[in-house]
Amino acid sequence: MKTVSFANIKPGGFWGDRIELNRTSTIPSVYDRFTETGRFRSFRCDWKEGMPDKPHFFWDSDIAKWIEAAAYSIELHPDPRLEEIIDGVVDLIEKNQQEDGYFNVYFTVVDPENARFKVRDWHELYCAGHLLEAAIAYYKATGKEKFLNLMRRYLELIERVFAVEHSAEFDTPGHEEIELALIKLYDLTGEERYLKLCSYFIETRGTSEKDKNIPSWAKPEYYQSDVPVREFTAAEGHSVRALYLYCGIADLAARTGDESLMNVCRRMFDDIAGRQMYVTGGVGAGPSGERFTEGYVLPNDLAYAETCASIALALFARRMSAIEPDSKYADVAETAMYNGSLSGVSLDGKSFFYMNPLEINLERRRVYEEYYTFDKTYKPITQRVEVFDCSCCPPNVARFIASIGDFLYSYDDDTVYIHHFMRSEAEFDGVSIIQQTEYPNEGEVRITVRGMKGKKLAVRIPGWCGFVSLGGEKLNAPVKRGYAFVDVSQDEETFDFWFEMKPQFISCNPAVEFNLDRVCLRRGPLVYCAESVLNGGVNLNNILLDISGRVGLEFCEETGTYAALADAFEELPRDELYFGCEDIKVKKTKIKMLPYFAFANHGESDMEVWMRKGKGNA
């Protein structure tokens, strides 16, 4: 099965707006921050002790992800100024690449003693992987080969050290990422050596004695290194590392047909989607080590749910969709795309979240810090910021949005799968698909195809959708694993799908104790949240959503989506500390809710996704 590249898709609508904002605001803004903080300058490799802006050991990856985002943007919207910046960086890489192909700013200027793969946890291969992805993206966007060739030289070193001489101090990356970059290079060049190197890293994982040399605070499972990958039973450890690895495994399995690797992917996916994922598509609940915790441990206010992890989950789910279409994959990808990933960037595109909590309660936080001495090293942020010391998320969200079109289609000789809905025009392999839709705001999707006569269109039925019509009639096409299969019988044919999109109140498995007696509001792919700042400063603790009430919708320019106005009850303040349970006093009220991705854009505020459940008279 082939995947259609974003480069073949002209975006519009909701995502078209986001891509444009990404181009005009996020990419320049991240560039400015990375310039101010010395990240770009660091590629000159002239930093010396005592100078400001000491390079960090994964700044290379920050710049690489920014280049990748910029390259994607250039592909859809040529931009000589961006090319000039990237060419400048590439020149510096060329200048500072070492004799044997090695390139890493930190280990060149800060810690040359430890250069060349001496410490597993210091991200050399992770940086190499991101630089390689950037080089591939830039080559595809511009046809310029220099960056790519520099990285291929670097890969020769890596291949020799790891897979031939085994002379590094460890055998597999401490932070996975290079695996999926190698697959991209294999796909681009067709050279088996890259597939083999990827396979080497994946198959060696969990079997190496050398790899046990890790920091004392971590355990092998933190690095997905406790057992060989085929023996994985649940998603464990650092969530971004884990998910990049699963992406690499899926990529490898897709190219080798290795069913036992596919089974690993299936187990990991089901574990995450069924036990470890926030309703927003956020994952990695544990702040200490930004990691997966265990099933059903999903606290809302202490959620870590790193933006990068939600993006990585979407990337993993996208790969699974393309290998074995089942709507459960695209459902998860969609949830992450519209909620836990997109929440990582502000509505103006300029500031970012690293953590994406599902609840902010400023008063509780104050009280706990005052009286209950949480570990003070963990201080969840409540407002977006422009740059972090550890700033992996801003360029990651930029490259994710720029290439969002990658999620839409995959195809084989007989069938084109439509995984996601987005106003767009696509051209690939003689096929043209136009989607006319107001998605995610409305469930109508008009799909016009050309060049598919005699083939099938497999259209995903979203998991949130209870009723689907096609051409105004209840859908009666065969549905397999959540995809409706319709025959295309004309050269140009139009299909009018309608996915009923109602506001829905969602409950959570009772094993998640934080959500007991609570519901969240979802409409289509958008999960909603309430902020006190948009509701006259109301104490959200006192609000019960009326699940038998009405949810009004009102279009909101600022978010490009509907705001919801939900019937609710407000439990009233009272004097008594304790009283008979029949005597609870409530009044009817309405609560304004915005899509989760838009929270924290109106000043510091309490916020809730999971709200108390009220019904009838409360």
Place this chain on the structure above:
Amino acid sequence: MKTVSFANIKPGGFWGDRIELNRTSTIPSVYDRFTETGRFRSFRCDWKEGMPDKPHFFWDSDIAKWIEAAAYSIELHPDPRLEEIIDGVVDLIEKNQQEDGYFNVYFTVVDPENARFKVRDWHELYCAGHLLEAAIAYYKATGKEKFLNLMRRYLELIERVFAVEHSAEFDTPGHEEIELALIKLYDLTGEERYLKLCSYFIETRGTSEKDKNIPSWAKPEYYQSDVPVREFTAAEGHSVRALYLYCGIADLAARTGDESLMNVCRRMFDDIAGRQMYVTGGVGAGPSGERFTEGYVLPNDLAYAETCASIALALFARRMSAIEPDSKYADVAETAMYNGSLSGVSLDGKSFFYMNPLEINLERRRVYEEYYTFDKTYKPITQRVEVFDCSCCPPNVARFIASIGDFLYSYDDDTVYIHHFMRSEAEFDGVSIIQQTEYPNEGEVRITVRGMKGKKLAVRIPGWCGFVSLGGEKLNAPVKRGYAFVDVSQDEETFDFWFEMKPQFISCNPAVEFNLDRVCLRRGPLVYCAESVLNGGVNLNNILLDISGRVGLEFCEETGTYAALADAFEELPRDELYFGCEDIKVKKTKIKMLPYFAFANHGESDMEVWMRKGKGNA
């Protein structure tokens, strides 16, 4: 208004059993533990560096409280062996008391450099106060004056140093206690100097420059020293210290008629009862500093709620009842007596809680410690232990139970107030009162009085009671501030009161976010709790009490009270992580609940006081 001493009351029923258990089990058991740990031996004052069992700076108070408990026990039940032990301790005090009257084991043998009131936070005056209370109790129980005279000698020193020469390094106690001991001595001797010294400590508090010399981690309000006591607006700081101070203020106000001091007491009481008290009568929610927090900060699992603090609250409320009878005071005292104080000791009388949480969730605790790095220095205990390093609570609960009769009656020339109900026979000032009742299990109380012809009986109507009858008819006597006033017209007269005692589901003020959508079960003065260990290991998170269901009662020998069997719903396990809110699956079940005071007697277990609220079909 006079208070009737426990010494005038022959106890029976529920408290009679507890007093007997206290005498036969708790007092000997605490004696054994204090002997094993070297506390008794420390009074020999022969400890030297390198020896085991280094005396702690408030071991004097541990022994003093044990003596006080033993003295109370002797008063109701003579015991030559206990007298022998106490006489031995008194001989050691005599032997080791210094020339000028100073007595303190720690500062004699461990840290003589700092002896004689150099460090405010080191409890010298607190120990002196407890020794004085013990001496008074022992004198009253046996008529032996030696201990009392030794302590009066010590007080001469204290009076001179603090109130005459002002030569100590601080002006008022870091840990209050001596204030109420001085009042007891004043009441016993009639000597004004003790009242004056008490008044000095209370009036000087919050006005002294010297007192600002406190440990860096604390703030003046922790010591109730930020402002003069008359300016107190809310209960603050270390909860036992605060409440002992409020006791002292109430005692002083009662004897001087100082209305502005009474107002302080009223404000503190209303703040505590209305905003800072657990439904069990536990107070001092904050573990860091075992202190009051602020209004409505009452977490269940992280509750500190020290046994001593609940006892101190009962003592404060008892004083308020006797000054200005209002049932709100005795309601609070009763709640603390039957729940948050009594929970401090096990059913066999031998092991103890320092903290009294309202919820134990072992799994949550494990998860939080694993992933969310709470301050590891705070580890709530889940099982009672026989002795603590800081073992203030065991002897405190022993003296509290031994003298529980103190709570029952107060009187003036016209009226006898019955504050509490307890099977008992009382004789005082020519009056005899017999209570025949199965309280707290049944609401019937037959009160037979003699020697009260022409006077009034003021009988408290408990706050939990919705319907009261007298002689089989709905009560129609005048009720003032929660007391029913009935005329006694015969030499011997019997009043049959019935306080309707139904199982009740109680809700909590929504400002306490921990109890949102939760209820607790109360019947009469007893608050109930559920333990998983008594319910087949059920996950209490999944249980919803059916507030429109039935609560069965079954007498339980082990606790001397009814166990409750409450209709409930169990939310069933399911596969999906998220699902439509109408699709919650429950089954009917029943949950066994015991009175809160009896929790943690059947092995380590989850426990909940506040349970999820279910109704109708859940």
